[in-house]
Amino acid sequence: MSFTLRKFISRNARSAFTKEVFTSRAYASANQKFSQIAKPLYDYPDDAQQKKDQVVQSLIRTILTSTNHEAGSPAAEKLRFLFATIQNDQDAIYAIQQASRVAGILRFEGHRDVGYNRQKPVVRVAVTGSGGAIGYSLIPRIASGEMLGPDQPVILHLIDLPGDSMKVVKGLSYELEDCAFPLLKGIKVSSDINEGLTDVDYAIFVGSKPRSKGMERADLLKENGKIFVDTGKALAKNAKKNVLSLVVGNPANTNCLVLAANAKGLDPSQFTALTRLDQDRAIAQVANYTGKPISDIKNLNIWGNHSPTMFPDLANATIGGQPALDLIKDAKWIENEFIPRVGKRGAEIIAARGKSSAASAADAAIKHMRDWVLGTGKDAVSMAVHSDGSYGVAKGLYSSFPVVCLGNGKYEIVKNLKVDTAAKKKIQASVDELASEQKQVANLLK
Ligand SMILES: NC(=O)c1ccc[n+]([C@@H]2O[C@H](COP(=O)([O-])OP(=O)(O)OC[C@H]3O[C@@H](n4cnc5c(N)ncnc54)[C@H](O)[C@@H]3O)[C@@H](O)[C@H]2O)c1
Structure with missing residues (x-):
């Protein structure tokens, strides 16, 4: 651990953290709790990135056991994100402060912060299709800090088509x-994709043409594909070079393929498509069937196409x-109810409410971006990512895999999972569909 951090822990922080309870009888116990929390940071490696996860896990365990907070609770989740994104001394100090807050060492009134106060630099988040149903559910949650964390100020770039959509936006x-969101530092409204994507750090592509009556999937692919050609070019030209993009608009996987192919100079790993909604639908079905809590269900992942x-x-x-x-143990339930119901849940929602899912899609987009940027820990989540050929999925397709996110946009496809012959066949069928979509948009990928 660096000198600055050591000094902070041993002198400044101790008095800052205990200042508020100095006169109370809780001082001794607060002091003891703080020592417990700060101790593992002495082992925090300055440069050994691969050890970080271990240290983070040990920190979280220490905090949770010393404070009676359950793993998976909102407080524990917040700490997990904070510790997983430590990159320097300042981040570490901030994380200790927050841990101390959770431990009840500090008393806070409202949003008032005590001691060291980190202001992260503001980031710009673009959303296309801002005037639509998903946009209406999604955008306030980005502004509130739910997506990038309670300490991340944002400027929103709200993009939609010219005309009536602009009035809605x-x-x-x-x-x-x-x-009056404290984290919202600015709003830019634009119907020009180049202007809208200028300097953005994160882009969520929701806007796309809906399937109209009598329209074939092939027509939809081509119509939307064209949108993503221009969008990809605009992104490469105007956004930050490390921009992270999530495609929500359907057909999401293939739109993502077209987007990435046209964003010359950006890395394929900077692009993903949304299959988190399918994952969450599957988790909800399993929770209903087994009567177990949602938080108990882990690593239930989606493979293939969002279809x-x-x-x-x-x-x-x-x-x-x-x-x-x-x-x-009921194979019939899995085969005849679970798998088809998850696959066709979108249609079930349209049949019920007359419109496609919006609140749940927005929720899934928030979780997808949060995990991608802030990290997942050891449990896998579902994201459609650029295939590296793992599990026989053709290289280059954007297919859903179980992935773990390491924070700051880095992810890894989970290796060595059990995939039996029946599962392989099902994955292949979905991947074949993606390959056929790829052929249909071949002229848009050059
Ligand atoms: N991947 C998923 O899990 C998932 C889930 C639900 C919905 N979706 C898809 O998300 C998309 C949006 O759904 P919605 O309910 O918000 O639709 P919506 O019709 O309510 O809104 C779409 C918005 O996009 C705008 N738009 C269209 N083309 C655009 C373009 N080229 N640039 C910018 N904006 C554009 C429209 O003007 C409209 O405001 C649809 O394609 C839908 O199928 C995906």
Whole structure:
């Protein structure tokens, strides 16, 4: 550990943290708790990135056991993100402060912070299709800090088509102002994709043409594909070089493929498409069926395309730490109800509410970006990412895999999972669909 951090822990922080309770009887216990929390940071490696995860885990364990906070609680989750994104002394100091807050060492009134106060530099987040239904659910949650964390100020770039859509977006921008979000440092409304994507750090591509009556999937692919050609070029030209992009607009995987192919100079790993909604739909089905809490269900991941061919994989999932298939032994339920229902849940929602899912899609987009930027820990989440050929998925396709996110946009496809012959066949069917979509947009990929 560096000298600055050591000094902070041993002198300044100790008095800053205990200042508020100095006169109270809680001083001794607060002091003891603080020592417990800060101790593992003495082992914090300055440059050994690979050891970081271990140290982070040990820190979280220490804090949780010393404070009676349960793993998975909102406080524990917040700490997990904070510790996973430590990059320098200042980040570490901030993380210790927050840990101390959780431990009840500091008393806070409202949002008032005590001691060292880190201001992260502001980031710019673009959302296309801002005037639509998903935009309306998604954008206030970005502004509130739910996506990038409670310490990350944002400037929103709200993009939509010219004309009536601009009026809707203007209206949304007024509402955002009226929410008085402390983290929202600015709003830019634009119908020009080049202007809208200028200097952005994160881009969420929701805007795309809906499928109209009688329109074939092939027509939809081409129509939307064209949008993503210009968008990709605008992104490469105007956004930050390390911009991270999430595609939500359907057909999401293939739109993502077109986007990445046209964003020359950016890395394919900077692009992802949304399959988190499918994952969450699968988790909800399993929770209903087993009666187990949602938070017990882990590593239930989606393979393939965001379409009814996707494969929700129970073989690698766990429920309360046990293999999910030890609890779910009904193969008929899996085959005839679970898999088809997850695949066709989008259609079920349209049939019920007359419109496609919006609140749940927005929620999934928030979680996808949060995990991608802030890290997941050891449990895998579903993201459609650039295939490196893992599990026989053709290289270059954007297919959903179980991934772990390491923070700051880095992710890894989880290796060595059990994939039996039946699962392989289902994954292949979905990947074949992606390959066929790739062929249909071949002229847009040059
Ligand atoms: N991947 C997923 O899990 C998932 C889930 C639900 C919905 N979706 C998809 O998300 C998309 C948006 O859904 P919605 O309910 O918000 O639709 P919506 O029709 O309510 O809104 C779409 C918005 O996009 C705008 N738009 C269209 N083309 C644009 C372009 N070229 N540039 C900028 N804006 C553009 C429209 O003007 C409109 O405001 C649809 O394609 C839908 O199928 C994906």
